[in-house]
Amino acid sequence: MQRGRPVVEVVRLGLVSYQEALRLQQSYVGRQRVAAAGPVPGPAPPHALLLCEHPPVYTTGLRQPYPPHLLDRLRLLGAEVHRTDRGGLITFHGPGQLVCYPVLHLASFRKSLHWYVGELEQTVISVCSRFGIEASTTRHTGVWVGDNKICAIGIHCGRYVTSHGFALNCNTELSWFGHIVPCGVEGKGVTSLSAELQRDVTPREAVPHLLRAFAQRFDCELTGDRTGCAGTD
Amino acid sequence: MAACGILRRLSSNFSTALPLLTRSATLSPLRLASKHYVQRTLATSSRLSAALKFTDKHEWIRVEEGGVGTVGISNFAQEALGDVVYCGLPEVGTQLAQQDEFGALESVKAASELYSPLTGEVVEVNELLADSPGLVNKSCYKDGWLMKMTIANPAELDALMDETAYERYIRSIED
Numbered sequence: 001m002q003r004g005r006p007v008v009e010v011v012r013l014g015l016v017s018y019q020e021a022l023r024l025q026q027s028y029v030g031r032q033r034v035a036a037a038g039p040v041p042g043p044a045p046p047h048a049l050l051l052c053e054h055p056p057v058y059t060t061g062l063r064q065p066y067p068p069h070l071l072d073r074l075r076l077l078g079a080e081v082h083r084t085d086r087g088g089l090i091t092f093h094g095p096g097q098l099v100c101y102p103v104l105h106l107a108s109f110r111k112s113l114h115w116y117v118g119e120l121e122q123t124v125i126s127v128c129s130r131f132g133i134e135a136s137t138t139r140h141t142g143v144w145v146g147d148n149k150i151c152a153i154g155i156h157c158g159r160y161v162t163s164h165g166f167a168l169n170c171n172t173e174l175s176w177f178g179h180i181v182p183c184g185v186e187g188k189g190v191t192s193l194s195a196e197l198q199r200d201v202t203p204r205e206a207v208p209h210l211l212r213a214f215a216q217r218f219d220c221e222l223t224g225d226r227t228g229c230a231g232t233d
Numbered sequence: 234m235a236a237c238g239i240l241r242r243l244s245s246n247f248s249t250a251l252p253l254l255t256r257s258a259t260l261s262p263l264r265l266a267s268k269h270y271v272q273r274t275l276a277t278s279s280r281l282s283a284a285l286k287f288t289d290k291h292e293w294i295r296v297e298e299g300g301v302g303t304v305g306i307s308n309f310a311q312e313a314l315g316d317v318v319y320c321g322l323p324e325v326g327t328q329l330a331q332q333d334e335f336g337a338l339e340s341v342k343a344a345s346e347l348y349s350p351l352t353g354e355v356v357e358v359n360e361l362l363a364d365s366p367g368l369v370n371k372s373c374y375k376d377g378w379l380m381k382m383t384i385a386n387p388a389e390l391d392a393l394m395d396e397t398a399y400e401r402y403i404r405s406i407e408d
Contacts (some may be wrong), residue, residue, distance in 0.1 A: 001267075061339075061344065062319065062321055062337055062339050062344045063319050063321075063339065064358070073350040085337070085344060086342075086344055087319075087339040087340070087342040087343040087344040107406075111313060111406060112312075112313035112314075113313060113314050113315065113340065113341075113343045113345055114312075114313060114314055114340065114341060114343075115313070116343070117315070117342060117343050139299050141341050141342035142342070153342050154342050154343075155342060155343035156343070156344050156345075156346075157343060157344070157345045157346070158334070158345070158346040159290070159348075161344070169383065183342075209394030
């Protein structure tokens with residue numbers, strides 16, 4: 001039996017620490033899991049799409065091949081460093097980068113992580129094309145413009161509820177990436193919407209395009225658009 | 234070598250009967266006479282024919298001789314994950330309750346949790362997966378096994394799905 005389109009609540013967090021965003025994600029994850037585990041199948045709680053920017057932070061994933069001295073060097077640059085349970089290797093988040101955390105229960109979409117990651121990639125490719133940028137996927141996860149990565153993706157999934165997500169470089173200070181091998185992929189570079197278009201493109205400018213692309217790709221209804229914290233720029 | 238050949242032909246005649254033999258208390262004369270070889274054949278056959286039980290999270294467990302269960306993920310799960318690039322597995326000796334998270338599989342930048350099908354203790358972890366995580370995709374029921382655990386509470390097996398029930402379950406969620 002076909003139910004209506006899934007409802008996804010947009011939550012704009014503004015500039016928020018990585019820890020704080022993680023904490024908020026977990027509360028949305030909890031909301032999905034509690035509802036799914038309940039004895040009586042009632043209306044599902046809306047899924048959530050968290051949007052934010054972070055102060056400079058390097059994050060590592062489930063695999064831990066990073067020695068402490070490397071992580072200390074990154075801390076001495078003035079960035080935070082966090083271990084996470086998402087897939088993917090090391091990456092950077094910072095001002096000017098639009099970070100998006102979809103907390104979805106895949107039962108309302110398609111119960112395949114492989115599919116989900118692909119759909120996120122296609123969503124971002126669609127955003128890039130709305131800016132006139134030709135982006136693509138390669139055998140390395142993420143979204144690329146030629147040999148340069150414009151968006152990193154790293155997901156966690158437990159009991160079909162997703163967390164973590166993707167990070168699109170809008171006008172990020174790209175030199176931060178120079179201190180790591182982003183996502184462990186040697187010999188490739190990074191780029192941003194601003195670098196590609198040679199003009200300043202802020203996360204705020206990218207958000208409406210992202211929301212439209214996401215709603216289309218995932219065939220869902222976006223609601224709320226609540227502002228969680230102080231806005232960005 | 235010749236003896237092995239005879240035994241192999243014999244065992245193929247008995248192939249449908251063997252599961253019955255292992256379950257019954259009486260021993261056939263053949264088994265008593267060539268205990269070592271026939272037992273090994275019996276063990277191989279019973280391991281291949283031992284039933285898989287499935288959880289609703291697409292893990293399977295197969296009870297081996299000695300009351301140890303081998304755990305892995307189903308074909309449905311490995312297809313949904315995509316190419317596995319890393320297996321995060323528990324330490325030997327870890328105590329797990331049914332449905333406890335015991336590890337994660339990483340594929341295409343997505344890490345997915347693994348849940349213990351039963352209560353028990355981890356006795357072995359598949360070391361091959363460190364260098365060849367792709368075995369989970371290529372051979373999810375055999376070489377891509379994840380861990381082995383003791384079965385503290387055999388009654389928990391009753392709550393798991395057999396292969397037919399699991400196939401029905403997959404069809405229902407694919408709608």
